[in-house]
Amino acid sequence: MNTKLGAIAKSKGIKYFLISFVDLFGHLRSKLVPARAIDGMQKNGAGFAGFAAWLDMSPADSDMFAIPDPSSLIQLPWNKEIGWLASDLWMDGKEVSASPRVILKRELAKAMKAGYRTKTGVECEYFLTSMDGSELSDDFDTQAKPCYDQQALMRRFPLIREICDAMLELGWGPYQNDHEDANGQFEMNWDYNDALITADRQVFFKYMVKTIAEKHGFRATFMPKPFAHLTGNGCHTHVSVWDKSGKKNLFLNKQDELGISKLAYKFLGGVMHSAADLCAVFNPTVNSYKRINAPVTTSGATWAPNSVTYSGNNRTHMIRVPDDGRFEIRLMDGAVNPYLSSAAILAAGLDGIANKRHPGPPLMINMYTEGHKAGKVKTLPLNLLDALRLLEKNSVIKDAWGKDTVSSYVKLKMLEWQDYSSQLTEWEKRNTLDC
DSSP: OOOOHHHHHHHHTOOEEEEEEEOTTOOEEEEEEEGGGHHHHHHHOEEEOGGGSSSSOOTTSOOEEEEEOGGGOEEOTTOTTEEEEEEEEEETTEEOTTOHHHHHHHHHHHHHHTTOEEEEEEEEEEEEEOTTSSSBSOTTOOOSSOTTOHHHHHHTHHHHHHHHHHHHHHTOOEEEEEEOSSTTEEEEEEOOEEHHHHHHHHHHHHHHHHHHHHHTTOEEEOOSOSSTTSOOOBEEEEEEEEOTTSOSBTTBOTTSSSSBOHHHHHHHHHHHHHTGGGHHHHSOSGGGGGTTTOOOOTTSOOOOOSBOOEESSOTTSSEEEEETTEEEEOOOBTTOOHHHHHHHHHHHHHHHHHTTOOOOSOOOSOHHHHGGGSOSOOBOOSSHHHHHHHHHHOHHHHHHHOHHHHHHHHHHHHHHHHHHHTOOOHHHHHHHTTO
16 A cells, blocks of 8 residues: 555545644644645654643654654544544654653554554443533433433434444444443444554544534533543453564463463453552543442442452453453443553563562452452552552553653643532532531
């Protein structure tokens, strides 16, 4: 395939390109470029002011350039005249070290140098609400246990079909769509792939779902806990490590009780060693901690962890091994930055391999009802402030990403925490006005 974007534009009828990048907070930033200018942009990048995004820059910094990756090109199924491109950020002739996509690519390169090719799959949950987000889009979606409810699913069939048809057209291999555990909540699954491809697709998926939802008169939100009484939006991530060719699964061992190899146990041990410290990445918002530390919802379960444990095919644990040769991390939520999430998993996993960290034996108990039997296990932070303090001290992620990048992330997220803490709520007035 010709990687000259100008030639691709002519052959595919693309008239405009969205040159996009994701900042540290996971926000998608773009410039709309006419096809006549795309070859120049492919060579030199589209210019941005880094201070205008969450990247810990100042107005005095040089121009930042987003150089598009031709292999990431997605022609919008609902508007074929537009092509979307993921990009890497450059400044003063060097890659921006705090660019999330660059961070992930660096971790993947380290893994590849060691002979490991990382593959991931994600389960992106979202709610469909009214345009102002105050209520669910479907007044009839009221069951106490609405998961897999066929009626509620099919009332949103036109929207679900349009999204799934788009993924089919794009060759993502979508294989199931369902109504999730909360009223108004849905999940759409597609095939796993190399970690960078999955991250690019996850970024685009969120944009696509929001866009198509608006077209149908609804709002799609990936907010971790948009409704206090309902199950939150998770983003469960499935991980496996393969040889360089991508043909041999190095996590697979059919003779093992759980079907995973010694390498997988070390990788898993690394993830568990740093999991609590990485919550600020996996659960990056104030609202995130209303999902992972939530009381029981109307459905009877939160489906979210509050401690660092693993098991076999048991959804009450932070990590489960649902099948031979892979494991599922159930900690991440819908606000997670796709690039930073995979980069954090990989950094922790490589640390586990290098330091031969073992996760200990699996816990074969129901953590929702028998958590008291788990013994001494790490608990997850209760709020964003605690999570940021843990991240700031974690040497694994500092060594992997660089101290400056971690410091920038923590500094910007601390500003968010301080803004939240300065708000006066109705709860405070109701409980302390007469104190």
